[in-house]
Amino acid sequence: MIRIELLTPNGHLFSSDTYNKLFTMHGVVMIFFFLIPSIPAVLGNFFLPLMIGARDLAFPRINLLSWYLLVIGGLFAIFAMLAGGVDTGWTFYTPYSTTYSNTWVIATALGIFVAGFSSILTGLNFIVTIHRMRAPGMTWFRMPLFVWAHYATSLIQVLGTPVLAVTLVLIFCERVFHIGIFDPALGGDPVLFQHLFWFYSHPAVYIMILPAMGVISELISVYSRKPIFGYSFVAFSSVAIAVLGFLVWGHHLFVSTQSFFAGMVFSFLSYFVAIPSAIKVFNWTATLYKGSISFETPMLYAFGFIGLFTIGGLTGLFLACLGIDVHVTDTYFVVAHFHYIMVGGAIMGYLGGLHYWWPKMTGRMYPEGWAKLSALVIFLGFNLTFFPQFILGYLGMPRRYHTYPSEFQVLHVLSTAGASVLAVGYIIPVIYFIWSLRYGAVASSNPWGATGLEWRTPSPPPVQNFEKIPVVTHDAYDYSTTIGEVIEVG
Amino acid sequence: MTQHIDSVKTYALVFIALVFLTLLTTAVAYVDLGPFSPVVALAIATAKMLLVALFFMHVRHSTQLTRLVVTGGLLWLAILIFLTLADFGTRGWLGVPGR
Numbered sequence: 001m002i003r004i005e006l007l008t009p010n011g012h013l014f015s016s017d018t019y020n021k022l023f024t025m026h027g028v029v030m031i032f033f034f035l036i037p038s039i040p041a042v043l044g045n046f047f048l049p050l051m052i053g054a055r056d057l058a059f060p061r062i063n064l065l066s067w068y069l070l071v072i073g074g075l076f077a078i079f080a081m082l083a084g085g086v087d088t089g090w091t092f093y094t095p096y097s098t099t100y101s102n103t104w105v106i107a108t109a110l111g112i113f114v115a116g117f118s119s120i121l122t123g124l125n126f127i128v129t130i131h132r133m134r135a136p137g138m139t140w141f142r143m144p145l146f147v148w149a150h151y152a153t154s155l156i157q158v159l160g161t162p163v164l165a166v167t168l169v170l171i172f173c174e175r176v177f178h179i180g181i182f183d184p185a186l187g188g189d190p191v192l193f194q195h196l197f198w199f200y201s202h203p204a205v206y207i208m209i210l211p212a213m214g215v216i217s218e219l220i221s222v223y224s225r226k227p228i229f230g231y232s233f234v235a236f237s238s239v240a241i242a243v244l245g246f247l248v249w250g251h252h253l254f255v256s257t258q259s260f261f262a263g264m265v266f267s268f269l270s271y272f273v274a275i276p277s278a279i280k281v282f283n284w285t286a287t288l289y290k291g292s293i294s295f296e297t298p299m300l301y302a303f304g305f306i307g308l309f310t311i312g313g314l315t316g317l318f319l320a321c322l323g324i325d326v327h328v329t330d331t332y333f334v335v336a337h338f339h340y341i342m343v344g345g346a347i348m349g350y351l352g353g354l355h356y357w358w359p360k361m362t363g364r365m366y367p368e369g370w371a372k373l374s375a376l377v378i379f380l381g382f383n384l385t386f387f388p389q390f391i392l393g394y395l396g397m398p399r400r401y402h403t404y405p406s407e408f409q410v411l412h413v414l415s416t417a418g419a420s421v422l423a424v425g426y427i428i429p430v431i432y433f434i435w436s437l438r439y440g441a442v443a444s445s446n447p448w449g450a451t452g453l454e455w456r457t458p459s460p461p462p463v464q465n466f467e468k469i470p471v472v473t474h475d476a477y478d479y480s481t482t483i484g485e486v487i488e489v490g
Numbered sequence: 491m492t493q494h495i496d497s498v499k500t501y502a503l504v505f506i507a508l509v510f511l512t513l514l515t516t517a518v519a520y521v522d523l524g525p526f527s528p529v530v531a532l533a534i535a536t537a538k539m540l541l542v543a544l545f546f547m548h549v550r551h552s553t554q555l556t557r558l559v560v561t562g563g564l565l566w567l568a569i570l571i572f573l574t575l576a577d578f579g580t581r582g583w584l585g586v587p588g589r
């Protein structure tokens with residue numbers, strides 16, 4: 001819808017107000033209710049206990065509570081945005097969100113606030129489970145990297161999300177009780193909001209991308225039949241990303257009233273956070289070296305992830321550079337950058353993981369041919385959608401406008417065409433996944449010949465996960481003993 | 491996990507040490523040490539903080555993990571103070587209004 005509107009320079013379909021509400025809804029729903037919970041809630045809750053040989057998470061009831069909170073918060077926020085609409089953008093920048101906007105800001109923020117608790121509880125549950133419930137022999141450095149990534153993610157969720165909650169409460173206080181927090185007329189500072197907001201929202205990017213990185217580590221290892229190169233570096237880089245991620249929020253304030261010196265510090269720290277990400281990418285490629293690679297669908301997504309994430313990450317370095325950032329702030333360059341990370345990274349990881357573990361979750365195989373086709377369509381559609389946006393942004397097209405000078409039309413048309421291709425790419429898996437639930441071939445307990453504990457129990461796993469709690473005697477990804485061996489579990 | 495319990499004597503000694511350090515802080519306030527005044531005051535405060543954390547809050551006998559969390563928290567506070575000062579303390583260096 002948004003892309004269709006941008007087909008023509010003048011914007012015939014919607015008014016500016018409607019367009020503002022639309023992109024706010026797109027941002028809020030995608031970030032808070034899809035990207036942040038997707039991998040931890042779907043794949044993490046299911047496989048984290050399986051992968052460390054536990055029968056369930058440490059607090060199953062808290063897990064259920066966090067699910068209810070997510071659904072309640074999500075439905076509430078979506079209802080508020082449909083019924084009243086919100087036009088602040090997903091970032092809720094003050095003073096617009098506190099003083100000027102007449103839309104349903106508080107209701108939407110409340111929905112996000114409630115869903116935030118879901119995120120905190122999930123993080124708490126994962127941390128306790130990983131600390132206390134590992135199977136005998138499952139030492140910290142035998143844990144699959146998916147688990148390490150989720151451990152790092154959980155730290156961010158537990159430590160970062162309360163800051164967002166507080167920020168939203170402060171907005172509420174200012175809007176309702178006129179307490180001066182962000183409004184200078186009342187003694188506040190609007191830039192304070194940007195500090196608080198990005199203190200959560202930059203780490204939140206890592207809440208989205210770290211689990212995807214964990215998935216990719218699994219996929220690369222399985223489909224090249226090799227242990228991950230530099231296992232402990234990859235494991236610690238997850239934790240390093242979680243820690244450093246908290247120290248870079250100032251790079252969103254290069255054009256706000258932040259001193260130049262602070263800008264330099266944050267710029268430097270932002271370059272720094274690229275190091276652990278690069279460690280991962282290089283170690284993945286090193287894993288591929290001399291591996292016996294097979295190009296199953298999940299592996300295609302893993303390759304897609306590496307390519308797109310690298311582009312997203314490198315353009316992030318452009319943005320961390322003070323001089324360039326001032327030029328491209330709030331342009332399509334930024335839009336393209338974070339879509340490469342969040343869609344090209346997080347969603348590719350999510351789809352890869354979903355395909356990889358689908359046989360384990362449902363006991364059915366998906367149709368391989370269609371799956372490969374859709375992986376290809378998604379990759380092409382994605383690049384066609386977002387690559388032109390880098391150029392648009394560099395040429396000066398600002399984000400969040402639905403009208404633009406006519407010389408930008410070609411690139412906008414390309415981008416819209418790409419979005420249509422991308423949509424088709426997303427619809428195909430939905431169809432064949434539903435189809436496979438009934439008609440897919442029955443999956444064996446270990447269709448990929450992988451080493452993880454989750455493959456040593458029937459597909460789908462019994463209620464208690466394992467007949468008998470396994471004893472771990474090998475490192476993760478030890479393919480020296482299990483090549484070609486398919487463990488059948490009755 | 492074994493629970494270590496300090497004797498009443500230890501607690502009493504720590505308490506006396508804390509009272510002594512408080513008196514010392516007051517006494518030092520009357521001596522003009524020039525730029526070293528805050529240094530001395532903060533050093534005494536740190537010593538008191540360590541006594542409270544190690545003995546009264548049982549960090550001395552707790553697991554490695556608890557110690558990691560405690561030091562991590564302190565380190566984190568230091569980082570936040572540094573970043574705040576990096577902004578607040580350097581405004582006006584270049585003479586650009588508002589920066």
Ligand SMILES: [Cu+2]
Pocket residue numbers: 201202248249251252
């Ligand atoms: Cu950021």
